[in-house]
Amino acid sequence: MRPLMLMTAFLIATTGTLMAQDHKAGHAMKPDQLQWGAAPPVLPKGAQLAVLSGDPGKAGPFTIRLKVPAGYKIPAHSHPTAERVTVISGDFHFGMGDKLDEAKAEKLGSGGFVDLPAQMNHFAFMSSPTVVQIDSEGPFVITYANPADDPSKSQ
16 A cells, blocks of 8 residues: 555654654653654645654554645545544644535634544644644555545656
């Protein structure tokens, strides 16, 4: 599965920047200790990602943060596992469906939360610089509703 290979390659290639965390060891992180790096090519350019816990490229729980600029859009997509998104800062707009439709989106601000079921197409966009925290089960896979929206195919 191409998205899985890209995510795994991304994590291996960036181990100096983003360190997968050992879930069994227990750890705490202060905001200035987060190690941000470019998000993998399965996400549109412009995002930064930090791994807080676990390893998104392997089976098991993981927690990541995604930092994006205003105007950032993630086309309709799904994941094989449920995804829990908490808004740390900014304005996160999301909706369900096979196509990004801003008119059908809900807006969440800081502290907002959404639990997105496995295999359900959803989309997101941000109207301000935004940081979200994503909790899920690995390995992380993203499948775009419209394969032409997959940014890894154009990079």
